[in-house]
Amino acid sequence: MADVFARRASVLHSHPDPDTRPAVAQKPNHAGPVSPWLRYVSWGMPVLLLIVWELFARLGALSPNVLPAPSKVALTAFELVKEGRLIGDMAVSLLRAATGFVIGGSIGFVLGTAVGFSKVAEAFLDRNIQMLRAIPFLAVLPLVIVWFGVGEAGKIFLVSLGVMFPIYINTVLGIRQVDPKLIELGRVLGLSNWTLIRRIVLPGALPSVLAGVRYALATAWLALVVAETIATSTGIGFLAMDAREFLRTDVIVMTIVIYAAIGVLADQLARFLERRLLSWHVNFAKVSR
Numbered sequence: 001m002a003d004v005f006a007r008r009a010s011v012l013h014s015h016p017d018p019d020t021r022p023a024v025a026q027k028p029n030h031a032g033p034v035s036p037w038l039r040y041v042s043w044g045m046p047v048l049l050l051i052v053w054e055l056f057a058r059l060g061a062l063s064p065n066v067l068p069a070p071s072k073v074a075l076t077a078f079e080l081v082k083e084g085r086l087i088g089d090m091a092v093s094l095l096r097a098a099t100g101f102v103i104g105g106s107i108g109f110v111l112g113t114a115v116g117f118s119k120v121a122e123a124f125l126d127r128n129i130q131m132l133r134a135i136p137f138l139a140v141l142p143l144v145i146v147w148f149g150v151g152e153a154g155k156i157f158l159v160s161l162g163v164m165f166p167i168y169i170n171t172v173l174g175i176r177q178v179d180p181k182l183i184e185l186g187r188v189l190g191l192s193n194w195t196l197i198r199r200i201v202l203p204g205a206l207p208s209v210l211a212g213v214r215y216a217l218a219t220a221w222l223a224l225v226v227a228e229t230i231a232t233s234t235g236i237g238f239l240a241m242d243a244r245e246f247l248r249t250d251v252i253v254m255t256i257v258i259y260a261a262i263g264v265l266a267d268q269l270a271r272f273l274e275r276r277l278l279s280w281h282v283n284f285a286k287v288s289r
Contacts, residue, residue: 068250073257076250085239090258092234096152096227097220100159105216108164109209112171116205117197126172133165137226145230155227162223163216170212174205207278214270221263 050070056062057069064072080086111129114121137158148154178201186196228237236255243251 065247065249068253072250073254077254080239080251080254089235089239093224093228093236094262096155096235097159097224100156100223101163101216101220103156104160104163104220105167105213107160108167108212108216109171111164112168113175115168116172116175129165129168132161137162137223141226141230150231154230155224155232158227159220159223162219166215166219167209167212170208170215171205174208174212175201177208178204203280207274210270210274210277213273214267217266217270218263221259221266225259
C-alpha cells in the first residue's frame with residue numbers, strides 16, 4: 001500500500017515518465033491550448049491602436065501639445081538615444097527595479113513560508129503585514145525621505161515594499177492550498193520535514209507563488225514611478241519630471257510607453273518562467289503547446 005501512495009505522490013509532484021502520465025493528463029483543462037490566431041490578435045491590437053493614434057494626430061484631431069503622434073514620440077526617443085541619455089536612464093531604472101524586486105521578493109517569500117507553515121508565525125506577523133499593505137505609497141513617501149534621504153536607498157525601499165506584499169500573500173495561499181492528504185502521506189512514509197517541504201509543499205505551492213511574481217513585477221514598476229518622483233537626476237522618472245517643467249509632452253508620453261513596454265517584457269519573462277518551472281503541471285503543459 002505504501003508503494004501505491006508513493007507512486008501517486010511522485011506523479012503529482014515530480015517529473016514522471018511518459019508511461020505514468022495518462023491518469024493525470026486526462027484531467028480536464030478548461031484553458032486549453034492557445035490558438036495561433038489569438039496570439040496574433042493579442043499583439044496586433046497594440047499595433048492597430050498605434051495606427052489609429054497616428055492617423056488621428058496627422059488629421060489634426062489630436063493637438064501635438066496634448067498627445068503627440070507616435071512618430072513624433074519615436075523621433076524624440078531616437079534623439080535621446082543619440083545624446084546618450086535614454087539608455088543610461090533606462091539602465092538606472094532597471095537596476096533600481098531589479099534590486100528592489102530581489103530584496104522585497106526574498107523577504108515576502110520567507111515571511112510567506114513562515115506564516116504558511118506556522119500558526120504562531122501567523123499570529124505574530126500576518127495582521128501587521130496586512131496593516132502595512134493597506135498604506136498607500138504616497139502616504140509613506142514623506143517618511144521614506146526622512147529615513148533615507150533622497151538617495152538610492154529610499155527608492156529601492158519603496159520598490160521592495162511594493163513587491164513584498166503580493167509574493168507574501170501568494171506564498172501563504174499556495175502553501176495552504178497544498179492537499180493535506182499528500183502532506184500526511186509524506187509523514188506516514190517517513191519523509192523528513194525538509195524533504196516534505198522540498199518534494200511536496202513547494203511544488204504544490206509553486207503555481208500560486210509564480211502568480212505572485214507576475215503581479216509583483218507590475219507592482220515594482222508602479223512603486224518605481226512613485227520612487228522616482230523623489231529628488232533625482234537619473235532614471236526614466238527623472239526624464240518625465242524634467243519634461244514636465246518644459247511642457248515636453250512628447251518626452252512624457254515616451255516615458256509612459258517605456259514603462260508599458262518594460263512591463264510587458266517583464267510579464268513575458270514571468271510567463272516563460274511559469275512554462276519552464278511548471279512543465280510537470282498538466283494544465284501548464286497543455287496551455288504551452
